[in-house]
Amino acid sequence: MGKFAAIRFAQLAVLAGLGLCSLPGWAAAQTVSEADLRLVPTSEQEIKLSFAPIVKDVAPAVVNVYASRKVVQQRRVSPFFDDPFFRRFFGEPGPGLSRPQQRVQSSLGSGVIISEDGIVITNHHVIKDADEVRVALNDRREYDAKIVLKDERTDLAVLQIQDEGPFDKVTFADSDSLEVGDIVLAIGNPFGVGQTVTQGIVSALARTQVGVTDYQFFIQTDAAINPGNSGGALVDMTGKLVGINTAIFSRSGGSNGIGFAIPAHMARFVASAAGQGEKVQRPWLGATVQLVGAEIAEALALDRPRGVIVTNVFEGSPAEDAGLRVSDLVVAVDGKEVLDPDSFGYRFATRPVGEVARFTVLRSGEQKQIDVVLEPAPETVPRDTRELTEYSPFEGATVMNLSPAVADELRLDDEFEGVVISEIQAGSTAQRVGLRPGDIVRAINDQEIESARMLEVITKTPPRVWRLDIERNGQINRIVLRS
Template sequence: MGQFKKSVAQIALCAALASTGVIASNYSSALAGEKTVPSSKAEISLSFAPVVKSVAPAVVNVYASRTVQERQRRSPFSDDPFFRRFFGDQSDRFAPRSRSRVQSSLGSGVIVSEDGIIITNNHVIAGADEVRVALSDRREFDADIILADERTDLAVLKVRDPGNAFPVVPFANSDELEVGDLVLAIGNPFGVGQTVTQGIVSAVARNQVGVSDYQFFIQTDAAINPGNSGGALVDLKGRLVGVNTAIFTRSGGSNGIGFAIPANMVEVVAAAAEEGGIVRRPWVGTSVQPVGSDLAASLGLDRPSGVLVTRIQEGSPADRAGVQVGDLITAVGGAQVDDPDAYGYRLATKKVGGTTVFEVMREGESLSLNVSLERAPETVARDVREIEGNSPFAGMQVMNLSPAVAEELRMYNEFSGVVIADIKTRTNAAYVGFKPGDILVDVNGNEINTTKDLVGATRTQQRAWKIAFKRDGQLRQVNLR
């Protein structure tokens, strides 16, 4: 067993040294079956320490606290006639009371600007009343939340009264990262203090992780544990390639499957914080679907690739650029897209106001189309309405759908109609089973195009209701009495 551990250590050392290029020839000999040993003092002393020394001062611990109100349990004797008679009618004495309790959370963060701009995860600071950061040199500062973006699970903090300039971690181009590259994860797992772990990149476009709207993550086997959230994933040049955000685990600890938000997405959110605190994402006006093996065969492809355009908003940037329904988009801005998640990510990492190139396959012909990157427009007034009365719609808040509203509600494949924005609990709409995001299409034969149409359809009492609505792109019908 001891000899086995020694052999594994030697292999790991050789791999690490070879990645630096110092003993590439020796490592090649080792792969050829020849045994080699370090041939110089420089080779023996190779270490990750220089990278850690340059990066660690810019990785901070993030402490967030929030005050929550808890209702104490109602006294079991409050409704007992005997105790009421014995103590008198002291309702207040038995009434449930609320008390305040402070909840704390611990995470990590990365300083990306000398004036104290820090990137962390949104779930680390969500709902926080106070945020404090601690540097590796034991200095501590209060910090303000200047941007919290739930859709990317990223947040931006700003140190109050920074004083001197802070150390920073420069951004890398995460698109240049390859599977097999060595990376270091730096953070504060379990609150034990700043910790460095080493691993390789296991995947560069992992989806179905489920922690944000944009399912496009770097996967690594570097040990990431609770408390690492918001910490740095860096390459061997000391550049930020990602922000650690999640782990796959059944035990609560690291199983060698960790996920990081790519630096290119992080950089967009950091720039938005400095430009006004609002993340503005490009809109091109397309709906797309994945390409499976059957669809690929029908399109004459040798393998599934790209995304198929299923709808285009009239007058949208994609429409003006000449994109058509049935086009196969294979790349955006020179980066390959293989599924809707990659397509959404590539657009989200572009800046509003510029242009990008869509590589398109149409009837066997390759096309390059220049598409403008614009903000989603509010093509119709929202006309928000609260539905009251005794209809099945009572208790819902509805509004007219436009590209801007669809963007806010995260409805990426709808452009128009009347959408349910919210539903109050214990109301008719809640009992019927409607959900926010449903699009109302028809009520008792009356087409619903605006919120005014819906209000008109609910003004008269009906003995029966025939309702058509769309949910997740599928048309549904319900009949109620």
């Protein structure tokens, strides 16, 4: 039944072609007017063309996701205890006068069942920091759900419904086969009003300036997507999943006809990692690339700007082992065209570790095929995570030794040595000083910081003046503070 609408549209196209061919004076080179293309339905079947068969197939596998978390806040019974004069006569408030108050924060989104045993894929931002997650099917049955995997970098998460099932599921489509103009349906729970279906077309592919995830490669659609649709299904005319609805472009908070979905290829990659019971493990190239603009394309005698140019290859990396060189132009990965660094990152990062990716490279005007073994980023030195508690500019910061693995986790492109700040507590001295996660501590009072242990020792014997050399976004910033 899922292919019914597509078949009927094809039949209409054939009828339209026959009608045009039967027009008097028809010639192959003749221009067709708008009036010639308007056809009145001629049968009951044509009048009843509908997306309903697709929706009936898919809707049972699209769920509402309810996430909640408990937040504890201190609540003082009387504001008089803020007054020093009042406290002078009545003393400090007793245990019963200042007590914690528990508040529940909740969020609402959508999800898609992708297996009969109740595996659900949704957006990370829907269930972020949730203590409890429940899913509701379109027939109003509700179940508790367990968070199996969260991946902030792709804004995807995997849940497991806590029931035996079996459940209706959606099948993944090949999102790479989508074309601009294809008809798609978006199914979700906008504004919490209940399951809703909207229809549109694929407006664009490989959108990279969205700013939602680390891997900027989105399907753009004009199917109405609103708050609450996040994590819902974007399906094609065969009823297969082509994307996970994720974001909208809107100044008002409502749909303006520009919505974005994470391609099914990425969703399947994350779901596969969850099925293996591990975090998402991405391949590491060990090289940096940059966009090929018009000037570079002209210098390389390209017919148009395309591909990415290799700017650095790290020693001992998979890129070096494969024979990739600085100035190589990568134009495709596994036969899929690469247009910019974002599309390159998407093509490379969605390949499973342990396999081989084939790069199509232009070098000195010649096209070459280079096979890169897909390996995870190595932890070349132990990370030695340390939380700094001594009173110093670093109080409240968590630091660790840098390595390719740590750099990959913290989204640092090409920094593999030194000591990096991985986390900072709210309200801590480190936060007040202006330090941030991802900052690299290069030196203190002109002494190079070589390890997390060395930094911890220095904080226990503070100098009179702190002169900090902090690297951020490739720039060294010097901070001078009194002890």
